[in-house]
Amino acid sequence: MQALSSTVLALPDSRVLSTMRRQHAHLSDEALVALVARGDEPALGELYDRIGRVAYGLAYRVLRDERLAEDAVQEAFLALWRTAAVFRAERAKASTWILTLVHRRAVDLVRREERRRTEPLGDEVAPGAAHGEATEEAAWLRFDRERVQAALRQLPDVQREAIELAYYGGFSQSELAERLGVPLGTIKSRMFAGLARLRELLDESAPQGSWKPEFTS
Amino acid sequence: METGIHELTAGYALDALDPEDRRTYEAHLPDCERCRDELATLWEVAGALAVATSGPEPSPDLRGRILAGARAEPQVVVPLERRRRRALVPVLSVAAAVAAAVAIGLGIWAAHLSNDLSSTRSALGQQHEAADIVADPDARTVDLAKGSGRLVVAPDGRAALALAGLDPAPSGKTYEVWVIAGARPPEPSGLFSGRAGADLVRVDQMVGSGDIVAVTVEKAGGVTKPTTSPIVQSQRV
Numbered sequence: 418m419q420a421l422s423s424t425v426l427a428l429p430d431s432r433v434l435s436t437m438r439r440q441h442a443h444l445s446d447e448a449l450v451a452l453v454a455r456g457d458e459p460a461l462g463e464l465y466d467r468i469g470r471v472a473y474g475l476a477y478r479v480l481r482d483e484r485l486a487e488d489a490v491q492e493a494f495l496a497l498w499r500t501a502a503v504f505r506a507e508r509a510k511a512s513t514w515i516l517t518l519v520h521r522r523a524v525d526l527v528r529r530e531e532r533r534r535t536e537p538l539g540d541e542v543a544p545g546a547a548h549g550e551a552t553e554e555a556a557w558l559r560f561d562r563e564r565v566q567a568a569l570r571q572l573p574d575v576q577r578e579a580i581e582l583a584y585y586g587g588f589s590q591s592e593l594a595e596r597l598g599v600p601l602g603t604i605k606s607r608m609f610a611g612l613a614r615l616r617e618l619l620d621e622s623a624p625q626g627s628w629k630p631e632f633t634s
Numbered sequence: 635m636e637t638g639i640h641e642l643t644a645g646y647a648l649d650a651l652d653p654e655d656r657r658t659y660e661a662h663l664p665d666c667e668r669c670r671d672e673l674a675t676l677w678e679v680a681g682a683l684a685v686a687t688s689g690p691e692p693s694p695d696l697r698g699r700i701l702a703g704a705r706a707e708p709q710v711v712v713p714l715e716r717r718r719r720r721a722l723v724p725v726l727s728v729a730a731a732v733a734a735a736v737a738i739g740l741g742i743w744a745a746h747l748s749n750d751l752s753s754t755r756s757a758l759g760q761q762h763e764a765a766d767i768v769a770d771p772d773a774r775t776v777d778l779a780k781g782s783g784r785l786v787v788a789p790d791g792r793a794a795l796a797l798a799g800l801d802p803a804p805s806g807k808t809y810e811v812w813v814i815a816g817a818r819p820p821e822p823s824g825l826f827s828g829r830a831g832a833d834l835v836r837v838d839q840m841v842g843s844g845d846i847v848a849v850t851v852e853k854a855g856g857v858t859k860p861t862t863s864p865i866v867q868s869q870r871v
Contacts, residue, residue, distance in 0.1 A: 461704055465697050473692035475684040487696050491703060498704040509674055513681040520684065524649045558685070565686035583650035584683050590645050591652045609644040616679045 446511035454501035461498055468512050469494075471558070472519040478585050479523040480530075489526055493518040520584070527587035568618035576611030579604055643669055647676035764794035764834035776847075781866030785847050791840035793847060797866065800828045803851060810856050812864075813839040814846040823847070825856045845871045 441449060441463040452460035469490065476486035496518050569577055578597070582588045590608070594601040642659045645651040651659060663669055767773055767788050776785040783797040795811070803809050809828050812820035824838035837847055849866035 458701055458704060462697060462701055465700055469692060469697065471685055471687075473696070474687040474689045477689040478687040483690065483693070487692055487699075490692065490696065491700050494700045495703045509677065510681075513678055516681045516684045517677055520680065521649050561682075561685045562688060565682045569683075569686065580648065580683070583645070583648045584680060585687070588650065589652045590650050590655070593650070605641050605645060608648065608650065609641045612644040612647065612676055612679055615682075616675060619679065619682055 450497070450501050450511045450514075453498060461494065464497070464511070464515065465494060468515050471512075472516060475516060476519055476523040479520070479527050479587050482530075485526055485530065486523070489523040490519055493522050496522075524587040528589075564622050565619065568615055568622060571618055572611055572614055576607050576614065579607040580611045580615065583608060639666075640669055640672070643672045643676055647673060647680045763792075764796075764836040767792050767794040767836070776871050777869050779867050779869050780864060781849070783866070785837075785841075785868040785871070787841050787871055791842060793837040793841040793871075795835040795837065795847065795849070795866065795868075797835060797849075800866070802828045806854050807851050808854050808856060809835075809849050810852045810860070811835060811837055812848045812850065812860055813837060813841055814848060815842060816844065820848065820860055822856060822858055841871055843871055847871075 441452070441460055444452070444460075444463070446464065446467065449460045449464050453464065472490045472493065473486055476489040477483065480486045480489060493515065497515055569581070572580070579593060582593055582596075583590070588596065590604045591601055594604045597604070639659060639662050642651060642655055646656065646659050659669075663673070767786055773786050773788045776787060778784065781797065781800075783795060785793060785795055787793045800809070808825045810825050811823040813823045814820045821839050824836060826835045835849075841847060847868040848860075848864035850860045850862045850864050852861060
């Protein structure tokens with residue numbers, strides 16, 4: 418389990434993504450959450466510096482509106498601020514938890530706003546176009562992104578469709594059943610089989626061992 | 635073990651369950667280690683889907699707004715929803731709904747490590763009801779005369795307390811909620827154990843116009859008449 422969760426998620430332990438200038442740059446994401454729980458504001462800022470860009474990219478993908486996407490990210494980080502005390506690092510990575518908060522909030526907003534994607538969700542922005550800086554961080558993110566996109570492409574079409582419309586489009590299972598004209602049970606099965614397969618594909622394509630670049634002395 | 639419920643794990647990890655399925659699934663989780671393990675893994679897969687997105691950069695001042703918002707805690711004032719249909723709906727109800735959703739998710743995560751599953755489940759059920767109340771756009775909020783947070787009252791009289799920073803009750807003690815209607819004796823309206831950070835607490839009795847909702851610390855198991863002075867007390871509804 419531990420080995421799995423360290424390889425499935427593309428986002429690496431983002432220590433490697435931060436710059437050394439920052440006050441908390443040497444701390445793990447999980448240690449930062451522990452500091453946030455004690456009211457440490459710079460720790461919250463550092464988590465935002467590490468995860469905010471991906472979080473915003475996710476919220477924007479769901480909401481397609483810059484202000485709403487920022488609202489979703491802001492609310493998720495404030496929820497983190499309020500509730501960091503109950504986070505338990507043993508079972509989950511802090512970055513996963515934060516992205517879960519962001520996604521849940523974005524989906525809530527998109528459902529309320531009826532700002533629903535009706536088109537298949539292609540990539541509007543060319544890889545790297547929005548992240549002009551040629552930093553190590555951008556390179557890692559691009560690598561991860563390409564790996565996940567490649568895994569998605571290997572899914573059977575109906576499974577990919579169910580997962581993408583649900584996760585990026587914010588559609589509920591019953592909405593998908595209606596939209597795609599298939600029974601609800603079929604949607605549930607496709608989503609389950611698709612996500613299980615995606616997990617296998619991500620495991621297979623994960624580099625051996627740690628995501629962190631190896632520094633040898 | 636029921637395949638049907640197990641299969642819902644994927645929809646839950648993608649935030650795609652319809653409300654009824656979501657409630658069913660969350661009620662099931664405390665009892666099913668297999669689903670909890672599976673969910674932890676599928677949340678990681680969903681995280682990978684998040685990384686696969688690319689888009690514009692957030693505005694440079696978002697970071698500052700987040701830190702300013704954190705500084706303003708525990709007021710829970712989130713500047714959002716400007717284009718919302720009812721501009722006067724208190725921002726708190728939105729923020730509290732987020733806090734509730736978060737707390738529910740967190741409760742599940744915490745349950746991974748906790749052997750106290752029955753209390754986790756009961757807390758989750760209570761939070762669901764409280765979340766329904768604070769998510770009601772027609773609910774109104776009432777300031778607290780004592781304590782930090784708000785009272786949220788739905789039009790039908792159901793109510794919930796959104797409390798900030800009430801530490802867990804001391805050993806052998808519990809928090810007890812009271813509804814005080816006019817000159818009548820306070821009515822016992824539920825027990826809760828408290829938790830660090832934001833907490834949502836359902837009020838078990840209906841709350842009417844002019845009522846006051848209060849919280850006292852009592853011996854474990856609760857009492858029928860308050861024995862201490864309130865640590866939380868609302869204005870009149």
